[in-house]
């Protein structure tokens with residue numbers, strides 16, 4: 001195989017004992033490939049973030065909820081959050097105990113609460129009204145509340161900033177008296193408070209600042225079991241340009257200090273959780289696609305692939321950057337670099353994976369790899385245009401590939417018609 005560009009994946013030995021061309025041939029394209037070794041490494045990075053006995057990492061499976069990925073995360077000793085009954089269901093399938101699952105509900109129905117209560121998972125509520133609904137359904141039960149202490153939040157795009165004054169999430173501090181009234185009325189035990197300021201920060205300032213704010217409020221509640229500071233830990237998407245990593249050592253050191261001094265004051269060594277999704281799953285995933293067409297259209301060179309935004313929506317939805325690699329079967333060299341627009345096969349002009357990117361010449365039948373696609377990749381894929389959702393393949397610790405989710409079939413498209 002010819003590695004035309006770049007070396008990011010080969011330096012990590014991403015494809016183990018196989019290679020992208022073999023994988024494309026064996027499992028078809030488009031295809032999500034995950035590397036188990038990298039996944040495990042990222043779990044360990046975060047488990048070591050904070051030096052505190054009762055520090056817990058809750059993986060956020062909204063980033064990637066493939067059953068095998070969840071099993072590996074569990075095997076690494078992480079726990080898990082959930083955002084829906086479906087996530088609770090799949091987490092249980094992966095072997096997590098109900099008490100290891102933290103359901104962070106948002107605008108849910110009574111039935112969804114009943115499902116969570118029946119499953120025996122821990123529940124956090126997101127508004128005064130939902131606390132009351134929960135209290136009615138589970139009087140005398142345990143509950144956590146998601147707070148939004150204002151501040152600025154953080155995130156790579158305005159739509160993924162989840163704290164501050166412009167978001168639907170969390171309970172404002174001024175409503176705490178009502179929270180207390182409802183807790184009392186339904187004899188609910190407040191077991192924890194949680195927050196999540198947004199997704200993808202590359203420096204820790206906003207996270208630390210909001211954790212401190214949260215801790216200030218937390219002092220007012222006695223005898224809690226945990227505080228959950230949320231996720232959002234960013235990864236460098238521009239590896240080909242040597243983007244630096246988030247400095248976990250610095251962030252972890254500062255959080256450790258903050259937590260230890262808070263716990264001394266509080267008088268009880270409660271659990272501290274974080275809730276990372278992207279940091280755990282993004283870098284272990286690459287989408288492989290095939291170049292079906294190369295064409296010029298009014299001075300723009302289009303590389304037409306089978307990676308439509310039904311496969312990977314991030315570039316279209318958030319204008320997100322993903323590095324691109326090129327793999328070639330033949331030994332035809334790319335003699336020039338040129339600016340190209342890499343697009344998919346969906347019937348929309350906005351179906352662009354990489355806009356005006358300078359890359360070595362790409363030919364039809366080349367395989368391209370879209371890097372760092374393990375988080376918010378497959379989970380956000382769809383059957384738009386009645387396209388089939390891709391297969392998922394795991395490069396195991398022994399370097400061998402294993403199919404961990406088959407590609408949709410045409411029959412899958414018809415399955416729910418009645």
Ligand code: LLP
Pocket residue numbers: 060062063081104160162195196198199200230231232233275276277278279314318375376
């Ligand atoms: N906890 C809660 C309550 C969340 O809402 C989220 C993400 C997480 C944890 C995990 O955040 P992470 O560590 O992955 O940043 N689809 C977007 C990201 C949306 C994130 C939504 N909430 C993307 O592709 O960038």
